[in-house]
Amino acid sequence: MSFRVSHHLLLCATPSKAACCEPAIGAASWACLKKVVKDFDLENPNRPEGVVLRSKVDCLRICQNGPILLVWPDGIWYGGVTPARIESIVEEHILQGHPKNDWIIRTTPQAQQSQSFEQSNS
Numbered sequence: 293m294s295f296r297v298s299h300h301l302l303l304c305a306t307p308s309k310a311a312c313c314e315p316a317i318g319a320a321s322w323a324c325l326k327k328v329v330k331d332f333d334l335e336n337p338n339r340p341e342g343v344v345l346r347s348k349v350d351c352l353r354i355c356q357n358g359p360i361l362l363v364w365p366d367g368i369w370y371g372g373v374t375p376a377r378i379e380s381i382v383e384e385h386i387l388q389g390h391p392k393n394d395w396i397i398r399t400t401p402q403a404q405q406s407q408s409f410e411q412s413n414s
């Protein structure tokens with residue numbers, strides 16, 4: 293099965309060493325991300341823009357002011373992503389294309405990015 297991917301959201305929410313956030317805030321943020329992605333049907337393989345993947349990761353090498361959310365392929369890193377911020381980021385950045393500039397803590401150079409990719413699942 294092959295499907296188009298529009299974004300991949302990588303969230304350091306419940307790190308094993310809890311270096312970047314309170315575990316309770318991380319867990320709530322991850323639960324919120326799962327819910328919002330599902331509520332907007334962003335994992336639908338028939339979505340014209342492509343699916344939005346989400347992954348909980350153990351560490352994104354920032355290790356402060358978390359939870360940390362990396363939005364790929366945009367190369368935008370958000371800090372302090374509470375559940376309320378997760379909802380705003382998905383609605384305004386992912387769906388409308390307007391990053392939440394006040395919460396961005398880092399950007400990855402554009403040259404390292406691509407606009408979309410095909411995900412193969414065999």
Ligand code: FES
Nearest residue numbers: 304312352354355
């Ligand atoms: S522990 Fe979250 S970025 Fe390292």
